[in-house]
Amino acid sequence: MKLEQRTDQELIRLYVAGEETGLEILIDRYKTKLYTSIYLLVKDESLAEDIFQDTFIKVINTLRSGRYNEEGKFLPWVMRIAHNLVIDHYRRERRTPVVVNSDGFDIFDVLQFADESAETKMVREQTHRDLRRMIQRLPDDQKEVLIMRHxxxxxxxxxxxxxxxxxxxxLGRMRYALNNLRKMMYGDEAALRAG
Structure with missing residues (x-):
């Protein structure tokens, strides 16, 4: 049987036994899905590449130390590692991701309306800043779901x-997040629910 046709578990066993190609095939098998999911969360190519690499450094360290025990669940395990690294990044940065269009511009910065007055533009920009600030004040589990979804x-x-x-x-976390954003918009912060 060709190495490419082996199961994730077989490839992990090969790698742990010293056969480097086992991990190379696993990385090749899942790199597109993993990188894409990281990129969708961070919206930045170089940051996504850094987190992708950090993910596999953690994978390698865990496999080499013999601490891997996710029988048959390699991809969900790797996705969880990547997800945690993304969350760690945003906790360090204390900011929400920028909404970037395909040309690499922050959509909030490039949205232009034909007859938009300077006052309207200022109000819109302030609204977007306020929304980002409100999202940051949500409980972590709600903020996480909102960021992943939107x-x-x-x-x-x-x-x-x-x-x-x-x-x-x-779904419940998203509902609480939206309810809490609505309350913040109407100044009812005392009624924020942890959900």
Whole structure:
């Protein structure tokens, strides 16, 4: 049997036994899916590449130390590692991702309306800044789901897998996030619910 046709578990065993190509095939097998999911969350190619590399450094360290025990669940395990690294990045940065269009511009910066007055533009920019600030004040689990759904364009099923919760929990967190944003917009911060 060709190495490419082996299961994830077989390739991991080969790698742990000293056969480097086992990991190379696994990386090749999942690199597009993993990189894309990281990129959708961070919207920055070089940052996505850094997190992708950091993910596999953690994978290698875990495999080499003999601590890997996710029988048959290699991809969800790697996705969880990448997801945690993205969350760590945003916790360090304390900011929401920028909404970038295909040309690499922040959509909030390049949205132009034909007859937009300077005053209207200032109000719109302030609204976007306020929204970003409000998102930052959400509880982490709500902020995470909101970012993945709206900035990462992930389905609730994908969010549930990555965050290791049920789809109903992911939906509930989104509902709480939207309710809390609405309350913040109307100045009812005392009624914020942790959800």
């Amino acid at each position: 900035y990462g364009d992930m389905s609730f099923k994908e969010i549930a897998v990555v965050t290791e919760v049920s789809i109903n929990t992911a």
